[in-house]
Amino acid sequence: MKEHTELKDIIERITGLKEDAVSEAKKRQDYLAKVPGSLGKLEEISIRLAGITGKPFGNDVRDQAIILMCADNGVVEEGVASAPQSVTLMQTVNFTKGITGVSSQAKYFGIDILTIDVGVKLPIPPEYITTSMMTEDDSKKPTLSKLVVDRRIADGTKNFAKEPAMTREEAIRAIMIGVEAASACKKAGKNLIGIGEMGIGNTSTSSAIIAALSLYADAKSSRESSQDTSSKKENLDETHVNKLIENIVGRGGGLSDSGLAKKCEVIKNALLKYEPLYLSDGELDAIELLSAVGGFDIAAMTGAYLGAAMHRIPAVIDGVISIAAALVATMICPTVKDYLFTSHKSKEGGYMVASELLEIEPMYDLGMRLGEGSGCPIAFKIIEAASAAMNGMKSLDEAKIDAEYLDEFREDGQFQ
Numbered sequence: 001m002k003e004h005t006e007l008k009d010i011i012e013r014i015t016g017l018k019e020d021a022v023s024e025a026k027k028r029q030d031y032l033a034k035v036p037g038s039l040g041k042l043e044e045i046s047i048r049l050a051g052i053t054g055k056p057f058g059n060d061v062r063d064q065a066i067i068l069m070c071a072d073n074g075v076v077e078e079g080v081a082s083a084p085q086s087v088t089l090m091q092t093v094n095f096t097k098g099i100t101g102v103s104s105q106a107k108y109f110g111i112d113i114l115t116i117d118v119g120v121k122l123p124i125p126p127e128y129i130t131t132s133m134m135t136e137d138d139s140k141k142p143t144l145s146k147l148v149v150d151r152r153i154a155d156g157t158k159n160f161a162k163e164p165a166m167t168r169e170e171a172i173r174a175i176m177i178g179v180e181a182a183s184a185c186k187k188a189g190k191n192l193i194g195i196g197e198m199g200i201g202n203t204s205t206s207s208a209i210i211a212a213l214s215l216y217a218d219a220k221s222s223r224e225s226s227q228d229t230s231s232k233k234e235n236l237d238e239t240h241v242n243k244l245i246e247n248i249v250g251r252g253g254g255l256s257d258s259g260l261a262k263k264c265e266v267i268k269n270a271l272l273k274y275e276p277l278y279l280s281d282g283e284l285d286a287i288e289l290l291s292a293v294g295g296f297d298i299a300a301m302t303g304a305y306l307g308a309a310m311h312r313i314p315a316v317i318d319g320v321i322s323i324a325a326a327l328v329a330t331m332i333c334p335t336v337k338d339y340l341f342t343s344h345k346s347k348e349g350g351y352m353v354a355s356e357l358l359e360i361e362p363m364y365d366l367g368m369r370l371g372e373g374s375g376c377p378i379a380f381k382i383i384e385a386a387s388a389a390m391n392g393m394k395s396l397d398e399a400k401i402d403a404e405y406l407d408e409f410r411e412d413g414q415f416q
Contacts, residue, residue: 004172004287010179014309017051025050028057029390033337033399036253041363045341045386052314052339059191061314064380065112065144066102066194067181067304068095071119071296072156074200075164080263082203082254085156089122091198091372096147101370102196104299105377110372112185114181114186116149118174120199121156124148133184144188151177153296157205160293161266165205171290171299179310188309192380194316194343195304195325196373197297203252203348205267206324208267208293210350210357211248213327215241216273217357219225223282225262241268247352247389250320267293275397286331294328301325306332309339316376317360319369320348327354341383343375344368 025047030125049059070092072085073172094100097106106113114133117124130147130356134261137143157165166174185193218240245264255263257378272294278285290299291350302325308315309329317326317340329336345351345362355362363379 004392005111007172007175008413010306010310012308014333014335016340017048018054019051021054021056022047022051024056025390028395031395031397032390032393033396033401034246036394039386039389042222042386042389044384046390047384048338049383049387050313052312055154059387059391061192061349061380061383061387062367063190064109064192064194065114065185065190066106066196066376067178067185068113068196069181069196069297069300069304070095070115070117071185071300072121072159072199073295074153075161075204075266077159078161078266079259080255080266081201081252083200083260085121085200088120088198088200088300091126092117092120092124092148093128095372100372101374102130102372102376105126105374109377110378111377111380112190112227114144114149114175114184115147116181117411118177119153119156124352134187136162142187142189144184145415151180151263151300157295160205160208160274164277164292165294166291166296168287168291170296171231171287171294172211173408174296174299175287175303176302177306177368178305181300182304182307182311182313185308186313190334192314192316192378192383193304193308194318194373194380195301195344196318196371196376197301197320197321198372199295199297200253201275202297202321203250204263204267204296205293206321207245207249207300207350208270208297209289209328210294210320210354211241211244211267211291211325212271212278213284213331213357214244214248214353216279217280232309238268238272241271248353249400250350252348253394274287286328290328293397294303297321298328299323302332303329305336305340309333309336313339314341315339315341316345316383317352318375319346319371320345320354322350322372322373323351323354324357327357330358341379343379354380
């Protein structure tokens with residue numbers, strides 16, 4: 001990846017989990033008043049929270065926010081989406097009213113929403129727009145803006161079927177907007193954030209990104225298994241690309257069979273066309289990939305993940321668009337993965353491909369496929385439950401439980 005000074009500085013500030021806290025958290029979980037391991041993934045969540053914050057227990061994750069990146073995608077000119085681009089505008093505004101899938105949940109649970117226009121094609125009405133991500137409440141406490149934050153780069157990306165979706169400079173600009181959003185959450189005292197989006201056509205951009213990264217992972221694995229150290233790379237195998245795309249690309253908001261076939265063809269052609277831009281001597285440039293087939297929303301979400309990791313804030317992945325951005329963020333900085341938690345298993349085929357690439361399983365499966373960050377509030381409550389159990393349970397000794405019978409099982413490794 002070509003260097004960018006400000007982005008490079010952010011990456012250098014991202015460090016891994018605090019291993020001492022992880023070790024202490026594991027030890028505490030083993031001696032809480034329960035059979036070790038009996039809380040399953042809740043234990044894993046609490047242990048990773050400890051590594052993120054550096055506190056073995058006592059972590060509070062109740063001050064929450066969801067960042068929503070909104071933008072349009074020029075590729076919709078190809079007929080790859082069933083909904084008109086006016087829906088992007090309407091939903092971006094509706095996020096501020098608390099009447100969408102995600103904002104209605106957020107309103108109920110008291111979760112803040114930070115809505116950002118990074119490239120909505122149609123203009124946001126002025127009464128819903130602000131230029132600041134921050135405001136103050138009556139107590140003068142810094143809070144996140146309740147209006148749509150204007151960070152519009154352009155009126156949507158270009159049509160990647162005809163030309164790259166954006167310039168490299170635009171991609172980096174979008175990434176930095178995401179970092180700014182995470183920093184605003186930090187200033188507002190948020191200790192858990194989710195990353196969502198709105199943008200007609202973004203299941204095409206996310207599918208293209210996931211397919212490209214899957215092909216890259218396959219090629220890398222093949223080189224390593226054959227111990228081929230040469231830098232020469234072969235052209236993409238079109239048959240393999242076709243099969244992969246069929247597994248990844250879904251109907252999005254509801255495409256007909258002919259629309260789905262068109263969507264697959266557009267994505268395949270783009271991957272073949274732009275491969276020389278984002279792959280060089282077998283090495284992938286994640287920012288060039290964003291520039292070629294991504295969206296302003298996905299690039300900004302990528303930056304939000306980077307910013308969350310920089311500020312040591314746990315970040316929740318939503319659906320297929322959100323996980324595509326998470327993948328790109330981990331390509332830019334692998335350590336970001338330490339800070340990621342999933343939410344629901346999306347119905348879009350590309351989600352599970354991306355999940356396997358990230359090696360992170362979805363937290364739950366409710367058959368959801370809305371997007372918008374709508375899976376994040378539910379995941380927040382699960383993470384809260386993990387934190388509450390860690391903080392509130394007593395140890396075996398503190399609860400006056402004679403648990404010597406468990407020592408034998410610990411020694412046998414039955415609780416691993």
